[in-house]
Amino acid sequence: MNRMQLAALATVATLFTACGSSSDTGPQPVAIDFKALVGTQTFSCADTAGYAIGTGTLPWIPKDFRFYVSNVRLVDAAGVEAPVTLDASVWQGYGVALLDFENGTGNCTGGTVETNKSIQGTVAPGSYVGLKFDVGVPTASNHLNVQAANPPLANSAMYWSWTTGYKFMKIDGLINRATPFTFNFHLGSTGCTLATPGDFTTASCTTLNVPSASFAAFNPTTQAVALDLALLFAATNFDTADGGGAPGCMSGATDPECAPIFPKLGLPFGTTPAGSQASFRLVTK
Amino acid sequence: MSGDGARIARAALAAAAALVAACGGGAPVEQEGPGYTWVLPQGFPVPEVPADNPMSAVKVELGRRLFYDVRLSGNQTFSCASCHKQELAFSDGRARGLGSTGMLHPRGPQPLVNLAYLDVYTWANSVVPSLEIQALVPMTGFDPIELGIAGYDEEVAARLRADPAYPALFQAAFPGDSHLYSYLNIGKAIAAFERTLISGNSPYDGYQRGDSTALTASARRGLDLFFSDRIGCARCHSGLTFTDAASTPGAPGNPFPFHNIGLYDLDGQGAYPADGSGLMALTSRPEDMGKFRTPPLRNVAVTAPFMHDGSVATLSEVIDLFAAGGRARMQNGVPSPLQSPLVQGFAITPEEKADLLAFLEALTDEGFLTDPRFASPFPAR
Structure with a gap:
């Protein structure tokens, strides 16, 4: 490799890493920013008047907005994927990062003051053009002893006690119907059983409900990944009374409120086959 | 009480206990387990306890306080005992439970009896393997909200830390633990208390231990029906x-x-x-x-x-x-x-049905329903 090639590589690496480091053959740092958007607005627990989204008229008032991301990969021009190794921190561990856009104010009770809006890690040296990631907690980490777990899985709000796993997404809104209603959206694996009776670390779930996102052209220096609630809930009508199952959608296989939401994440639901996710989009930082 | 007075009283109590036991009266007996002396009905084995949550008297006492403490709900109105009332064998008489924020539970609160011997703790969940993990369900669940403290970890810890009694109890129950007031420890203490909720002194038990008068003739016939292949x-x-x-x-x-x-x-x-x-x-x-x-x-x-x-x-x-x-x-x-x-x-005559009912009623352990060891440690409000 001559000096010019090296210089070119260094330039690409600089472009491609938020913190602008470059150079040798060691892993290169990578930072990926995330945003929580509601159409053109930025999600904020302070917006207690809510957002006009969905097909109805009642606003969706923020109560919570957190999700786990895992299996983060950068993709080079040839389509080869390079896994991003997440740095250890209170937001990252067990191969997952917790992105947290609520700050515990307004109606975001049970939340945390701290927020986390980016993923930090390292990737093998290379020239990358694209980004792929999954939403959720891989099965291998999804049935830890939560009580003994460390962050980001030591989180009683994200713990999904009835499956001894985690909520992959927790995006809850208050709907001021005649009787105020909390429209929960809790995404997680369902169809869970134990391989060894009495040992929940052997739990596995038949329906993983792990959405995937893929962006062929992504520049982490200039772009961020946005989860847009206006897209996620585009087909949801918050005016209508809950049709059964959990209040809102808690991933139940027959929960009617999941039917308009799951396809927006590219997940199959009932007779609707899996498609491409349509809720994450790239935005300028 | 002090000195000789106490010694005499203890001796008298021991003698009375021995007398009752000798008569087949079914007084509970002390049995030594690792680090803890169980008080168990006669014939009941020392329960298994998870290795990471050994029993201790102080942990049981801590768990009892937490079980009855409304500070364990988000809005400080409900405790475990709000839906698990001792006089109803820790059930609550409702067809469907009612949570701290007013949400109706799709199921009725189950009695909490002899949990230490059970493999499954809820109506329909095969993946919750221990009382420690089970405790997280009412604490953190959203459908329905029961205690409603998911994500309130730091606030709950602050409430407990500010109490005059809890710091010493937590330190004694979890010596050297750097996260004393974690949900982990709260769940462990409640589980330790729950394991002591053992009931085995009903008229049926008296009969089993040889007191032929403990069951009525009708209940005895009911017992036979209960265990019969036909019923x-x-x-x-x-x-x-x-x-x-x-x-x-x-x-x-x-x-x-x-x-x-x-x-x-x-x-x-x-x-x-x-x-x-x-x-x-x-x-x-x-x-x-x-x-x-x-x-x-x-x-x-x-x-x-x-x-x-x-x-x-x-x-x-x-x-x-x-x-x-x-x-x-x-x-x-x-x-x-x-x-x-x-x-x-099965076919059953009205008389047989009355006998079967008499047997089921003879499974009531009045002592369990009133045992002060299981009652609230807080003054009545």
Whole structure:
């Protein structure tokens, strides 16, 4: 490799890493920013008047907005994927990062003051053009002893006690119907059983409900990944009374409120086959 | 009380206990377990305890306080005891529980009796393996919200830290722990207290221990019916705890003590109501529709209404629907296709039914319902 090639590589690496480091053959740092958007607005627990989204008229008032991301990969021009190794921190561990856009104010009770809006890690040296990631907690980490777990899985709000796993997404809104209603959206694996009776670390779930996102052209220096609630809930009508199952959608296989939401994440639901996710989009930082 | 007075009183108490035991009166006996002296009904084995949560007297006392403490709910209005009342064998008389924020639970609060011997703790969940993990369900659940403290970890810790009694109790129960007030430790302490909720001194137990007068003649006939092949109650309501969802300490547990008893068949395919589909809600397996844990039966007479949704008001009606081979069969004429083959129906005369009821009522352990060791440590409000 001559000096010019090296210089070119260094330039690409600089472009491609938020913190602008470059150079040798060691892993290169990578930072990926995330945003929580509601159409053109930025999600904020302070917006207690809510957002006009969905097909109805009642606003969706923020109560919570957190999700786990895992299996983060950068993709080079040839389509080869390079896994991003997440740095250890209170937001990252067990191969997952917790992105947290609520700050515990307004109606975001049970939340945390701290927020986390980016993923930090390292990737093998290379020239990358694209980004792929999954939403959720891989099965291998999804049935830890939560009580003994460390962050980001030591989180009683994200713990999904009835499956001894985690909520992959927790995006809850208050709907001021005649009787105020909390429209929960809790995404997680369902169809869970134990391989060894009495040992929940052997739990596995038949329906993983792990959405995937893929962006062929992504520049982490200039772009961020946005989860847009206006897209996620585009087909949801918050005016209508809950049709059964959990209040809102808690991933139940027959929960009617999941039917308009799951396809927006590219997940199959009932007779609707899996498609491409349509809720994450790239935005300028 | 001090000095000789105390010694004499203790000796008198010991003598009285020995006397009662000798007469077959069923006084509880002390049995040594690792780090803890259990007070157990005669004939009851020392329960198994998870290795990471050994018993201690101070942990049990801490757990009792937490069980009765409303600071363990988000809005500080509810405690575990709000839905688990001692005088009702720690059930609450409601068909469906009511959470701290007013949400109705799809199921009725279960009695908390002899949990230390059980393999399964809730109506329809096969993946919650311990009382420690189970405690997180009412603490952190959203559907329904029960105690409603998911994400309130730091606030709850602050409440407990500010209490005059808790810091010393937590430190003694969890020496050297750097996260004293974690949900982990709260769950462990509550689980330790719950393991002491052992009931085994009913008239039935007295009879078992040789006191032939402990049961009425009717209850004795009922006992025979209960264990008979014809009536078949004991096919599932078996053993020390009267459920197959339990196992002897040291023995492997029953991995699947869930049964469809034909309570519903809404569509001819065995469907239960959507908010009470049983184990299927967890496993998504169609064959798990309507399967619920066999409820333990000690103190059952004080735990009405019955079934997972409280849809059967009296024990008399419970017997009627089992006699009919399930409520679905009673109503539709044909059994649910998903019904357990163990529920076949039986003929029973009114006299026999009265005897069976007398036996079920003889499973009530009055001492358990009033034992001060299990009562609230807080002054009545």
